[in-house]
Amino acid sequence: MTDMSDLKPQNQWVSEERKAGLGKRHRTERRFKLLGLAAIFIALAMLATLFVSIASKGYSAFVQTRFELNVYFDETVIYPNGDRSAQALRGASYVSLIRNALRAEFPDVETRKELRSLFGIFSKGASRQLRNMVMEKPSVIGTTTATWLIASDDMDMFNKGYIPRDVVEADRRVKDNEIKWFDHLVEKGVVQKVFNWGFFSSGDSREPEIAGIWGAMVGSFYTLLITFVIAFPIGVMSAIYLEEFAPKNRITDIIEVNINNLAAVPSIVFGLLGMGLFLNVAHLPRSASMVGGLTLALMTLPIIIISARASIRAVPDSIRHAALGLGASRQQTAFHHVLPQSMPGILTGTIIGLSQALGETAPLLMIGMVAFIVDIPGNVTDPATVLPVQIFLWADSPERAFVEKTSGAILVLLVFLVFMNALAVLLRRKFERRK
Amino acid sequence: MIKKTLGLAVIATVALAGQAVARDQIRIVGSSTVFPFATTVAETFGDKGVFKTPVVESTGSGGGLKLFCAGIGEGHPDITNASRRIKKSEVEKCAKAGITEITEVKVGFDGIVLANSKAAPPVILTKKQIFMALAKQVPVNGKLVANPYKTWKDVDASLPNTKIEVLGPPPTSGTRDAFVELAMEGGAKKFPSLKALRKTDKRAFKIIAHTVREDGAYIEAGENDNLIVQKLTANKNAVGIFGFSFLDQNADRIQGGIIGGVKPTFENISAGDYGISRSLYFYVKNAHVGKVPGLKEYLAEFTSEDAFGEFGYLTEKGLIPLSKEERALVRSRAASLSKLNLM
Incomplete structure (x- = not known):
């Protein structure tokens, strides 16, 4: 190493001005790194505060x-x-x-x-x-x-x-x-x-000591199942069509703008839409997880379409050209080559969309899922409530003992979210390895 | 993809099947104040194992009556809870949808308390002082001006020299409706000029009496009363407005204010001595009785001595019971489904 510096002509082409500039640039870089670290630290500290305050209230x-x-x-x-x-x-x-x-x-x-x-x-x-x-x-x-x-x-x-x-x-x-x-x-x-096994195995109750979250968990499961079954195929299909088949013209432009717009619409609006469409027109049962799932599917659709389109677009064109060159049809190209390549991104987007749906209460208010329901829902048409709604209802109850139940339910919800996001990472890894 | 199509087909069949099934479960909507009581009755009722546990939604009094008056049939609720009496306009709306027979059931009382932290001396106020501290416009020297009072001492020399800071419910809440009607309007009447106005122009009077100041002294703390209680323990100068059951549950941290010389206790509210208390109701659609199983039995459960009686399980949840005579009257009316008459 010392040889190298010996060989270097001593700063011959570096003026004093440049040297000062270099020092400044290094300083800026160090400062930026420090700021970045500080940002991450603050974010982590806030997360830790949230978690500790909930866990300390909720573990009991x-x-x-x-x-x-x-x-x-x-x-x-x-x-x-x-x-x-x-x-x-x-x-x-x-x-x-x-x-x-x-x-x-x-x-x-x-x-x-x-x-x-x-x-x-x-x-x-x-x-x-x-x-x-x-x-x-x-x-x-x-x-x-x-x-x-x-x-x-x-x-x-x-x-x-x-x-x-x-x-x-x-x-x-x-x-x-x-x-x-x-x-x-x-x-x-x-x-x-x-x-407290009862907390995990029974439905809601007005008596805090016997209130449980199983009913809400089952409700959340049915609701998300419907959301997934509806939103995933429709979302992926639309994305494939828009990216691979649709001509680029004014109509597709308008559609694209509208999809992006929909992704930013407040969720309560989807609740109103769900009420108008599924309850007043289709006459589906009120408070049912099916209606909740359909409403949340409307909300999740734009997110899935946008993320699926982005990951389809990220597949290099050479793959498409190769497939077409070997005589594959456009449909074969899309389903055999492009879709598998873009699957990790699509799944990540879907799971992020679903975790957002899992935490939603506002649209469910409109379709009657913010309710006291004791019986565990047996199918998608039974009245049901979901985890965040259960948290909301307990947080609003006068009994002191509901404070810890609220925090306990939040902990369970957080575990579910962590689980879902971990699943997203896992699936992405699995698909990426297959390449 | 085949699997997905299959999934869709399954959903579609379930959707159609769900429509065909008749409702075998009571559906209740309405006030969030009555919600804790209605749910307790629903749970006890369902636990007896004869009928399914009713589904109770917390939609607010106004929202509940809107749903209730939308029509007859299994898509519409059977009962709505209300923390105020049904309005004439709502009865008319119901009648338009064919709902002419409604049974009114008075459940009990709920006191609205002004409370503060135990760390500070208790709040002692009159309704007039409440109006002066919280109204948007108050009469000063016979003229209406924007509320000039910044501290409680400004309102009355006997009150402490602390900033007026009141945490209360937003206008969408039934508690707020009752508070402005009972406390603020009651206070406004104490001013001769406003009292005279009430006789000549009732509407103008109501606007003055019901409008809460918006300059930061009254803080809308959301519908969650637990949150107000927490904020009161953190800030000992603040005063909170909420339902009696929250005071009852948190008596080790907060204390109820003395209004017009009367403490908000269970006994005082039930005797009618405490000035800011309201009646709670629920309304039953008579056309659904006999169609939805268990409706009559639910009414009987709610109006039984075990539930809304003096030592019933609802009192443990903070309900303040009616007098013995009134309970007997309500019970017989509920049993015979006697039609509501607003006159």
Whole structure:
């Protein structure tokens, strides 16, 4: 290396002026690099803040407080009038079983008011738990079984430390005697935090402790499925036609301008269009994931067409010429050579379009998908809601316990988005390797 | 591509099949204030296992009535919730679509509170002071001028010397409608000049009484009441306007303001002593009863003592129940589907 510099004539052709200029250019470059780094750092810091703030609020949604109670499955309560049909079994007063067990556990609670708040330490979901137990295994009737039952949302919040002990009783959601009972249960070792499976397996509920996102997840799945099945083939076909077959004239120019325009139209407008077209004209069922999927397909179409056209255009002309030269028809050229080459780009565009559709709520408001729906949708015509709508509805609920549920649902949505975008990268890699 | 065409064909068949199926599920639309109560009843109703759980949409009172009055048939909702009474114009609109028989069910009360952070002293105001602090135009020395008050002390010497900063719902909200009607209009009436105007020109009076200032003292904080609560804990000088159930749930962080000497408590609102409270309703399309299964049973569930009674499960969600006599009346009217009469 030293030899080289020795060989170089010492700055003979570089004037002082040029040298200063070179220094300046280097400085500019360093500054630009630094700015770029800073930009990335700020972006990452913001992302981290968002994620940490959501995760720190939301992680507790995945666990749930339960109390163990010795429940006597009293035959006289379950079959009050001897009717042993499934309907009677379903409609039996399981709350009474819990109430009787609580009375046995806390015999010194007597006044009506106190009993009322004592019964309130268990969730409405607890009696459903007992019902499911009995319906699954009727042999428990007549026995006394220690059962872990879901605690009420206030108890859950208290156990997780969201309700402070040191506030004046009047201002506290959990009153002094409730804390006394809670402490008694803790002492007995019958308070537990378990993984909240119900959050992932049940539908929406007005009781935060038993509300789940499965219904919204299924709704999102159906909606996106419809969106994909409609938007992907139509989008890719239009792109192929516009790029490979259509003549370049004023009409195709107008179409192109319109497609670009549509991609920038606010999503609520597509909601209005969906309402007018699918509900008022086609009379499809309101709130159905099919209508949601169709509406979102309208929204996603321009994005897919634009990205597909761009990646088709990026395929070198030499490939087309070679195929045509060997006697392939234009259709064969397009489908056998151009389309496989452009597939990675098309898929990336599609998945980005779909992840945008996954996060959309505004157009769904118009077609009635912003709704309280308990039942898990069984097909695309059932009333359904989607993940972002579920988040919106929970964020708007007064109960304190919905705060963590909201953040929990956001975390699930983020996981889905990460998964979808990772899939885009994976598919692109796979197709690129095939070349 | 064959697969895709097949997929399309499947979708098309499902689409056609979906149309043919009759609706076996109650559909409810309407007010976001009644939404938490309607959904709780819907869930309990569905949990009994006889009928499907009704679908409840949160569209706002006005939006709900619009959908409700669009027509009869399975494409239209059976019930709409409202945080105000149905208007005469809406009844007429309904009648035009052939909906002449509507049953009105009064559910209970909802208080609107002015609250602030626990870290500051509680807000003590009269309706007149609320009007003076929030109206766009106020009478000063007998003349209407653009609201000159910047701090609470400017409004009344007894109030603290802090900037007027009120976070409240936007005009699309039913809470806002009720607030301007009950609090601001109530305050405007206290001015003799405006009271005189009310007698001569009711419209002009309403415009003055219902127009909220737009110079930054009143901040529209969106429909999300949880957000207002969070902002109040962060800014102890701000005052927020929202429904009673949010105060009930967050009593360890915020406190309700005393309006006209009355605290916003469960007892005061249900007794009718608290000045800013409104009634909540829902409306049932009688033509759908018998066609959509479970409609009558849903009405019975909502008007049962277990639900909207004094110790019913809706009170846990923040509903303030009607008096015992009124509940009995509402229940019998709901059971007999007695036709709404606005007179």
